[in-house]
Amino acid sequence: MRPLDRKLLRDLWRIKGQAIAIGAVIAVGVLLLVMMTGLVTSLDETRRTYYERYRLADVFAPLTRAPDRVMTELAAIPGVAAAEGRVAGGALIDLPGADLPLQAQAVSLPDFGAPRVNDVYLTDGRRLDPDRADEILLLTSFARAQGLRPGDTLSATMKGARRTFRVVGLAQSPEFLYTTPPGELAPDDARFGVIWMSRTALAAAYDMEGAFNEALLSLGPRANAAAVRAAVDRLLAPYGGQGAYGLEDHVSNRFVSEEIAGLRTTTTVVPPIFLAVAAFLLTIVISRMVQAEREQIGLLKAFGYSNLAVTVHYFKMILAIATAGALAGCLLGVAAGRSMVEFYLTFFKFPFLVFQTDPAAFVLGVLVSVLAASAGGLVVLRGVFALTPATAMRPPTPPNYARAGRIAAGLGAWLDQPSRMVLRRITRQPGRMAGAVVGIAAGLALCAGLLSILDSFNRVMDITFDLADRSDVTVTFVEAQGDKTILELQRLPGVIAVEPMRVVPAVLRHGLNTYRGAVHGLVGAPRLNRALDQDSRPIRLREEGVILAVALADILEIAPGDALTVDVREGRQPLLDLPVIGIAETLVGAPAYMEIGALNRALREPHRVSGAVLRIDTASGPAIYRTLKDMPAVAGVSLKAQARDAVQSLIDSGAGAQRFVMAGLAFVITFGVVYNAARIAQAERTRDIASLRVLGFTRGEAAFVLLGELAVVTLAALPLGLALGALLATGLAEGFSTDLYQIPALYSARACGVAVLAVLTAALASGWLVKRDLDRVDLVSALKTRE
Incomplete structure (x- = not known):
């Protein structure tokens, strides 16, 4: 193994805490990107496949009553590939022990063979026997919610008459992916079902012998959908046509489409925010890590290593951290996506739903992480490489404390020596402190914004x-x-x-x-x-x-x-x-x-x-x-x-459930941001703290010099983070809103309080970890720095 590679391994082990924290932040952003894009792909592809396989209609035309011969005219409309007439109506199911009548939709199936349009997927039992008028198929989700199986009987009221039926099979249909009781918007498997009966039996129940009250049409690939619907309306107008409509206006498909559209909108808004925070943090951390090793870079150049060799060495460190975090995020994103699929299988009545990953999400997540880290390293390395080895090995020019000294002198009556040292540190490097403030504020904004969304959903209810x-x-x-x-x-x-x-x-x-x-x-x-x-x-x-x-x-x-x-x-x-x-x-x-x-x-x-x-x-x-x-x-x-x-x-299901996932991940990012800020400050000032100990400062006083800086930065980040959280809450509310429900942009005091508490807790935990390490520092080793 080459010397630089051995150094790389030692450096990674030395900063393992920071590396893990940075990798966790990257993993969170990539996890969300992979999970959410995969869910969009999975739902969209499964819906398309399901619709095609079971021939879901492109045009639905409800009406009062039309003779069967009209179907011949509908099938002859240019652009129509297949046409089917059926009988449909409402029903009330009466189950033993239930006080409330359960609502159902009754739908006819052809007496012989599968329907040309709107076929069903049999999950249990068998299909209907056309010679048995009392046989029905029952929607699988309703049957399971009520504990019904093939062979059971039930009573249902159709057009004022109560009838007894025997369940011979359980079925699903692309027409009923999303089932709601009439007058409601939310699905409830236990309170709404679908009954499929033979055409002859259902026509007799609704006085529709030789007639139909709903036409279903499948269109050819080059059909003009608007022209077809207009022609259907003209033909059915004398028969009480209620207006043909396309698949985009079908109740079940509309809600499925709204869910996918809302999920797609959230995917374009939320993961980039997480990745941007991760990229910003990574840039700051890598930049400060490289700056802290300025003397080592000078020593490497003095031993004959070229700028290219040193650059490759540090880029290996960057790639190791960024790639490990991105790969972990990819794996966790796949695992999270597979678990979220279970929500959608319950929420929508798909017979199958396999989580499909989007390769572009993997590529984008890795590229953003690596490029952000590389950008941070390049900015600092460019300045270091411009120095000669002798200059690079020499400590940086001491900062000018004149301005800080005037400020400290004015506050001398109230500040002790450690406090003045904290003040000097902050005022001599305002850019670096501002970067830490923005990083912590971004983490706080994520927490506050996502917690506000939780409150907004409760407000809707x-x-x-x-x-x-x-x-x-x-x-x-x-x-x-x-x-x-x-x-x-x-x-x-x-x-x-x-x-x-x-x-x-x-x-x-x-x-x-x-x-x-x-x-x-x-x-x-x-x-x-x-x-x-x-x-x-x-x-x-x-x-x-x-x-x-x-x-x-x-x-x-x-x-x-x-x-x-x-x-x-x-x-x-x-x-x-x-x-x-x-x-x-x-x-x-x-x-x-x-x-x-x-x-x-x-x-x-x-x-x-x-x-x-x-x-x-x-x-x-x-x-x-x-x-x-x-x-x-x-x-x-x-x-x-x-x-x-x-x-x-x-x-609480589907896209709404992701707010819980994202809120938890926001806490992870917040802790990662604060912890890295503390660790970077420790790495930069270990020698200074050791010097103070040698000069007679106690452990507590020496730690105060470092942790006081973290406290000031954290407190300064709170108002900025809360302001950014308000903007984020507004954007997230718009992203989560659909035709089903609208989420108000509610920025609650509770959410702000919990988010601030999370940041302060992360700061205290990080401070404790840093102080523990400071107390263990070997003063002699810390002071042995080549100058």
Whole structure:
């Protein structure tokens, strides 16, 4: 082994604590990059493969009723590769021991053979026997949540009639990757299921013999999707067509796409921040390490080593630390990505999901780490190489303490000698101190910003389920009912208050922007289900216009005073032009609100309701649920407590779960930054501290000279770190927000306090480790420095 290589090994062992800390910081940044880019790749590729393999439709066209012969005309539309007509409708599943009816979607399958579009993946049991009208396939996630298996029986109400079915198989479908109870946004496997039946059996249940109420179309590679949808709408208009829409507006696919898009946005924002902090820290550390070995570099040059040989030697050290940290980050990123995949397998109903790494993430992580370290080394080495060996071996010119001396003289009455030494150290090298301050501030900002995001998610839950929704139960009807139904609900024993609502599906347009959603009709001064302004105060709904959620306003690029086009997709399907009169700070979903009377008048359907929210006496709950279960007009009943649990699970899974991972990693970076600052200061001043000991300073006084510097730098970093944390919290809130939920940019005092406490704890721990090493220093060895 060559001498320089032996020196390299000795140097790495000597600074092993710093090397490990630097490597950990690098590993954290690379870990996030590898994990998050891999998750985006895995979800996107798995979704694409699943859709292709099971032939998910490109166009969905719900309608009231059309004869089967119309499918021939739909299949003949230019660009259509395959077409399938089916029967679909809502159902209520009644399980023994369950007070609440469980909501389900019933979907038909061809009597013979696999469907040309929207096939199913059988996970257990067998397919349907067309000769047995009572056989069904059940959504796997629902069956497992309820403990159902092939061979079990269940009762379900379809179009007012209760029927008994036998489960013969469990299935999944790309159409139902994301399943939510009607009227809710969060999935709940135990409260919503999908039933597949043979076409003949389901058509008989819904009076659809020889007809269908939903058309599915698959398009060719060169098809004009907009032209196909327009042609479908023209053909189905006489049959109550509700407007064809593409895969991008399909409920399940939209939520999956939103999750992937949110994850992709987070990937482009968060890992670069971590890598930038790691690169900055690495540059400072390497620069100061090389500067501290100035005399050794001069000695090597005096022995005949060329500038190139010395450069290669130090670059080997840089590469060893940076590459080890980057490789560790790659391995940990793969492990973390594989564990995160389990979240998504539960969150989305993929039959398989294998974590796929993105090679570009490995390359980028290693390159950024190595290049950042190399840049720091080059800056200092260039200045050292310009010196002759004799000059390089000589200690640097003593700094000018004149300015510091004047400051110290002014504070002499309050500062003792060790304190004045700390002050001189800080004032003589302001650039170096500023670098340490910025490094610690960056770590503090990461902690504060990510902890604020945790508080922001909690704020979403509080506003949505404590301030906006103050009901206990939400009841939805099969179709819009007369308002006398509200009187029937009010007469139920145990019902304290009832508020009607009307939810109308519609396509909302403003300029070139469209959104397929719904208009929510509420009473003028709601008390149970309220729209809130940005100050969390209830908004009184006026009769002359519509109020949009802030997320919907952003999507449509619309502001109060603008006109909103509402293309209603039920009943007479009128086209309404309504003024926007306000913006609501709705954090879950993207609804539009309107006074229910004004909405009914615009639809020319007075005194109609599609649901109600109830405040009930908890003790009367089971009796109320049983009564609602037997009401034929009721399509579903959901409890706010269950909906809250589902939303909490939603934001704690998928991309939301990564906030916990990143918060933990931010603490690792914070400790690494502070620890390195302390270790570098120790390496630079070991000889000075030994000299003070020889001159008669106690161990405590000598350690104070070093640790006082760390304390001043840490305290100076706190206000800067908190300011940077506020900016980071705002950016992270935007990155985490999706159509599903919007995260407010909440910069809480609790998050700031915890982040400051973390930095101070890291500083105390680092100071203790440094002082322990200082107490063990051999004074004679420390003073034997070649000059």
